[in-house]
Amino acid sequence: MIGSGPLSATTGPLATPVTRSGKGLSTERLAYAFLAPAAIVMTFITLYPLAYGIWMAFTNFNVTHLRHQNPRFVGLQNFVDILTQAPYLDLHFMRIFGFNLLWTVTNVALHVTLGVGLALLLNLEGLRLKRLYRAALILPWAVPTYVTALTWRNMFDPQYGAVNLLLARWGIHGPDWFQHFWTSFAAVLTTNVWLGFPFMMMVASAGLVAIPKDYYEAAALDGASRWTQFWTITVPGLRPTMVPAIMLGFVWTFNQFNVLYFVSQGNPLGETEILVTEAYKLVDPMGLYGVASAFAILIFFILAAITLVNLKLTRVLDA
Amino acid sequence: MKLAKARRAVGLGFAHAGLIVMSAFSLFPVLWVVSMALNPHSTAQPTSLEILPRHVSLAAFAAVIAHPTEVDGLTFGRLLANSLLVSGGTALLSVLLGATAAFAFSRFKFRGRKAGLMTFMLLQLFPSVCSLAPLFVLLSALHLRTTLVGLAIAYAAGTLPFAIWNLKGYFDTVSAELEEAALIDGCSYFTAFWRIILPLSAPAVAVTTLFGFMAGWTEIILAWTFLENPKTFTLSMALYGMVGQYGTTKPWSDFAAMAILLSLPVVIVMLILQRYIVAGLTAGGVKG
Incomplete structure (x- = not known):
């Protein structure tokens, strides 16, 4: 597989072996070179923030930690607070999630x-x-x-x-x-x-x-x-x-x-309120970055689950 | 035979009725905004419903261009320049980074190819609001958060996956013969990509560029959250300043005129490129 030359992945047309002339060996490196700019930028502005956000989710990071002071590790406290409706957050996770589903299903049904x-x-x-x-x-x-x-x-x-x-x-x-x-x-x-x-x-x-x-x-x-x-x-x-x-x-x-x-x-x-608007409220005006990150992780898992179910459903239908 | 014809006519009549109702639904808000912009009322808010303006004047447009915000010294020209900078930066970043990555995905086989494509698709599923908190903290640490450059980079993170999928889809349809010939003639892969593939993919490159531009042009949440200095504010932020709690002093006709100035370029581009954009969106399965 490695360095086997350029080829048509799915529909890619470069099926003929142009690179027999010796260039073939380096094509994998070439591919990485072409990918590098996008990969570097995505690492910095998407993957790194993602990792950073996961760390933040387990801390008490809030506005006061923006300049000085290090936030404290709080374990699963943020997740517990969200799911058990801690009074200082003033949110009801399951109700928001329920409304989010009602909102999505009615809209998509009407759109289609x-x-x-x-x-x-x-x-x-x-x-x-x-x-x-x-x-x-x-x-x-x-x-x-x-x-x-x-x-x-x-x-x-x-x-x-x-x-x-x-x-x-x-x-x-x-x-x-x-x-x-x-x-x-x-x-x-x-x-x-x-x-x-x-x-x-x-x-x-x-x-x-x-x-x-x-x-x-x-x-x-x-x-x-x-x-x-x-x-x-x-x-x-x-x-x-x-x-x-x-x-x-x-x-x-x-x-x-x-x-x-x-x-x-x-x-x-x-x-x-839906999940993403609530996530935004936790950042601005509430400034609870740690809780907001924990909330975002919950949204992430919900979306991943929905995507999996979607893929499964469509596979089943297509089979 | 006559009966069939009559039934057909009745069917077409119902079709027209349905289409007229839905067209009215579509056009109602648009006409309302256009009418408010063209016929400024003496009062701040309209007290009667006019879908076709009785008088036509461009006074509201003149007003928002002369005095777009409550901030002193923040001119329309400055807002426009900021919007162009952010949108242009987003477009440039997403098309340049997107095209090289799409070329790699389209023309090479390498370890992690499938995983890479899936990653770019999955990243699109997760709303940008979710990365707001870490982005806010990180860009603050880099002293980029309150700058237009930082904003353009943040937007590019959102537009890049569409750019890659859209361009890869088009590159896949471009015949490899020319580039094979060029490679045999001793041309480098980069030259083949730059001189042959990119020009041949002009339509997809244009759509990707415009898509990135429009994303930057109409975004509000990151801009509103990140920027602090009014000198860096954008047109879409000025529009937000004209509604709700921020715009109590601004007449609605100003909002309408600004909404039109902001939307018109986007509407024209979207209508001209509709086919390409819809095809690109459904092919990659990514958000818009």
Whole structure:
């Protein structure tokens, strides 16, 4: 294996042995040389902070340790404090985790349903104004998430926001959105559905193109209904393109910092806080770097578990 | 036959209805912001809903360019220069480091190749907020935390995995014949990479560069947490200064105008490159 010359890994084209001329021996070193710049930077700004963070998680590192004083080793105290709801932290880990899952599942379900549905509509033969609809529907995807979040925050302003002004025009008195859990959840969900469905629509549109038209014609000749055609042709046909996108969407949504931090700001009373916004709160304004690092490690394990389950599930489905 | 045609027409009618409703949902916030920016109200907040502005004026744009923040001497030009520096630095770092690494992954076989690719993919799964505490402490120790260079390096950590996966995917599709010929002619691997592979991969290089640029352009959390000196503030930070607890004195039309100035370049680039970006994202399975 070692120094066996350049080659096409998975799809790499360099299959012919160019390097018989003697260069072959050094290709492994060459590869490392090409990798070095990225590897060095990643080591410094990702791996080292990661290791540093793991160490911090076992200490009482806080604001006072930034300049002077060494933090003290506290063992698993930070993890215990988080999981047992130590009063000084003012957080309920399992509740936040539960909300995070509810948030992710509802969002991804809505993104995929709307995305695939709209892709199917846009794919109808003889539909006019296709390009116009497509342009309008893709727009939210192109707007930076951060700007989207700030805009929707203003849109849900109880007094001056566009949502309540629109409701007032229809004779409905709009609620004070962030005062109650369900209205707050509705507000952040609306925001995130707005910014999330176009991506799924684009992926589904690309997937639909790959399904041969004659499958449908053959099925129609056999008397299969539209519904049957959808489940037996469209869904399996879309699966290869949609599965990676859904996994991606799941992780994105699970970690959707901008929407929850800027739109609901965790209101009411931290009930719409998710794990990453809570992790941020521990850093700023609380300045509990040790606890924040322990919290980040917990998030790390949760994400790793979710990724494993995702990979397993998709393997099982594909088998 | 006639019945089939009628059913088809009804079906298309429902399709139009669905598409119109969803298009309205998509366009509503955008039109609201554009309308507020173009028609500044006499009051700080809008008291009526206007989706199509009755009067058109660029006064709000002039106001935010003349006076973007409450900080004295912090001009729009300075904010723009800072944003360009951070975004340009992020783009440059991610494309240069990403391209060499992607070349190695695409063209060589070496120990740790698979593990390396997996590492770059997994690193993407973990949110940057999670590395905030250690990054904060480390960059502080290096005296880089409050600088734009430190910020660009921190952003590059986030954009690099996408850069590597996206470029590797494209390099894999570039035929090796030209570079093989060059190598036989005695050209070094680096020259082959620099003179042949990179130019042939221009589309992917462009997408990667722009992606890094946009990431730096619109990021707020690290900038807001790390930077202290107003002279180093960016445009996206100025926008944050116009909302919520920080922006009680700023009229919403200013927020709208600033939001448009900040978003427009991104929106245009994303719409032009949509196909490449979506393909790159799903191929690498990484975040955006």
